[in-house]
Amino acid sequence: MPPRLHLGHHNLGPEYWGIIDPLLTERGKQQCMELGRSFPYESCIDLVVTSPMRRAIYTGLAAFESFFNDRPGTNLIVHPDLQEVGQFPCDVGSTIPELLLEKERENLPIDIGLLTDDWTSKEGRYQAIRGKIQARALNMRCWLRKRPEKDIAVVSHGAFLHFLTDDWEDACKHEATSWANTEHRVYNFVEQSDEMHGNDEASMQETTFSRERRGKTGPPLNLESQRQLREIMLDGWVKQGYPVK
Template sequence: MPTYIHLVRHAQGYHNLSKENQQIRDPDLTPHGEAQCATLRDNFPYHDKVTHLVASPMRRTLRTCLLGFSPEVEAGKKVVALPEVQELSTLPCDIGSDPEVLAKDFDSSKVDLSLVKKGWTDKSHGSPWEPTINALEARAKAARVWLRDLAAQTKDAEEVHIVVVSHGGFIHFFTEDWDGMNPSAGTGWENTEYRTYEFVDPSGQDPNASLKETHPSWRRRRGSAIPLTETEQRELMAVEKKHLEQELEEVVASQNNGGESQE
């Protein structure tokens, strides 16, 4: 069964406005971010094909999914909150809210929080959520495998179309695609940008569950440009991972030296 992953970066959150705002824990969308969601809703061409809605359990991603894909929500599709696609760092803006807080703030008829367990916000050393390259690659793989399994379990659909709303930094690990990465912005994706992916191995045997951007998605945003070769992608990935690893370590060191709490 053909499976398509429509990957979306969240709309503008308050942490996107300034460096100081990165100290806000689990920030919500700005009014401009809500307007971006309306534009996404109006321009997204696959509403009638979407079979599943999935989002990081952080406020900005859940809100983006609820607003940007309101036709699907109004038709009865729940947004499944998937911790594996949460953001990278230990900055307060990248630390989510506890499950009981989310349960109070999001309608259970619209958001499924069953996968969000106590401890999903713990990014300390040794946690599966810690901001190290190995841990990030492991949860990106886990997310891809989970989505592939979700697609395989889908019945009564000629095609599976899964919307996944995630974060600019994590998306590069999820797609294993570093083309266009802007180190100063921490991502190569704009707010509410969407791209469509499919599994490299449609048989479901690939243990890595690797993805590739579909040709129509690439042409829509890049025209006749030629994608990077596998060798070029690996070389770029090595450079960007080294830069990101250093950046994440500096964030942790700064927080430790400053005695800042993540709770």
């Protein structure tokens, strides 16, 4: 059976967009601690996967601290496809040697074996071009769907999470996202080729409980409605100063 996904987000305000791969602010650290205390599925988590951005890595380590404390030798997996879509300095990551040095210096339980030397380039598969982002999101969904774990915690970024989930409701509520910092939502993979999700080989849908917890009482939008909403939301991102070609 495909795993259940617990998706979380950590972004920075516009005042930090000019800093390359920034660390968590003090407020960010506090939010991670609050998430760790309030997260209701802690005992279910089998794996933690994060974006390679340092703010995402440290969010995963802080919010799920007890998970790692209870499982000595377990590593957080860092996946390059979870990085943010933009090309602002804050969305450009640290190099592999820099992350290795930090891992050793801080004794971080992380596995960066999936990173390649070009992951920070914002070129090729990592370009801020819609087709490239959609392909990266599909690759990430397929990777997650094939994992043997039952419950996976995923930490990424607000804009990319809309591509990952293909869920575009309220996507301009904040800066290019509807996700609040350290907000978490729960998604399940769905059967392929249904009229709700089309032919995507790894479609996902937010659970009813997760939707209700954030005030969404109606059913999820169907595929065509999501596609129409995506175009409206992406135009809104441009007006917010967060363009995706």
